[in-house]
Amino acid sequence: MAEVQQSSGGDGKKGHQKKMTIRVDFTPMVDMNMLLITFFMLCTTMIKSQTLTIALPTNEKVQNEENMSQASADDAITIIIDAKKKPGPTPGTLVVDSVNGNVVNEIYYYDGKPGGDTGMFGPGGVVLSANNNLKKSELLSDEVNSVGDHKARGIREIIQARNKAVLEKINALKKQLEEGKFGSLETKADREAAMAKYNEEASKVRKDENVKKPVIIIKSTPEASYRGLVDILDEMQINSISKYQIDNITDVDLVMLDDYRKHQK
Template sequence: MSAEVQESGGKRGKSRQKKISVRVDFTPMVDMNMLLITFFMLCTTLNIPQTMEISMPSNDKDITEDQKSMVKASQAITLLLGGDNKLYYYEGEPNYKDYSSLKQTSYAASGVRDVLLRKNAVAVNKVRALKQQKLDLVITDDEFKKKVSEIKSAKDTPTVIIKATDDASYENLVDVLDEMQICNIGKYVITDIAEGDEFLMKNFDVKGELSKKIAE
């Protein structure tokens, strides 16, 4: 960088311009920027990665195949994912004669979430109490995770069976899986939909007309 300085002098009173170089030192500004970057890096809270827990099947060799596939009807709830964002569910074993045994809900928080929270109320309350203990520093993070895992896998917790039709969207399936984590469901499985399940949905949409025809 250069600057011009005007000087007057000489016998004839003429002025002349003299160029001198000016040096600007940016070192203090660089130091200040580095200090600011360091400050914000130390004071900023980084996002914690969100992970999804996966319940793996038991590897106990003493359990037979029949026992592995057996689910108590009183603890089972089946979710049927249909087209056009439709979601149905039934508890226990399906009743093909009574169309009202199948219930319709939604993917909203006031829909399937309320159903699962009601079904899993005992485990939800226990996990909620553990979260408070963790906040109060009564238990460590490792102890919290271990106890939550034990609560989710307890025998009295429900098992959710998820079945999707070909018309169901991938987004609907992801929404249902998110609800498993929100509602502390530790036992759930995704399986192929059966013809009987499709009959339940069709019979529900026509308010039991199909089951009436079969009975006749």
């Protein structure tokens, strides 16, 4: 390929013109290209970051108490993210994953009000451990059995149980999408149109006021890592939760966490 054979064109009788072979050596070219490729591989990134959009309420003090949207105790679930700490004489040192060096987070949750209807504190500010309704959970991915069915575990199972009404409708919509009720899924354009229709319907279901759905309050202790927060926000998306908020941790929450740990040992 790199050689060009030059023949003299004539019938070869006139004089003896030599057949010339022009050869271009491409080795330096390949060397240079390899260097360039190496440069591009090291100095560039192909991964585009994904984003997670969140909206928080304003910091302004709400003047009118009536305007505040109060979650009813029946619907509320509070999830608390805390960093796992080393037990023993030096409390406060965080447990670090031995494999990837990440801070290990723990997930706790309680339904309704802290301490149930009677509250966490007895007369004189005594902590009533019997009223502590804090429970521990875990962040786990779905368990997939041999048939390929997904089974939620950990905190996801708890959220899904509370959000059953919405999830059932969403799953019905998903089935309709697969059956082609939102339009054919043959070409890319068709598929996108069908997905748009499906997303519209799904967001209607998520926002439907008549369907019973939980309100999730996400709290995190100062030591817990950012990853824990993103993981929980992910769970909201996975489980089609439309009402959730990130809130400041309160003293009662910290008392409950403390009390829970004391009685675990």
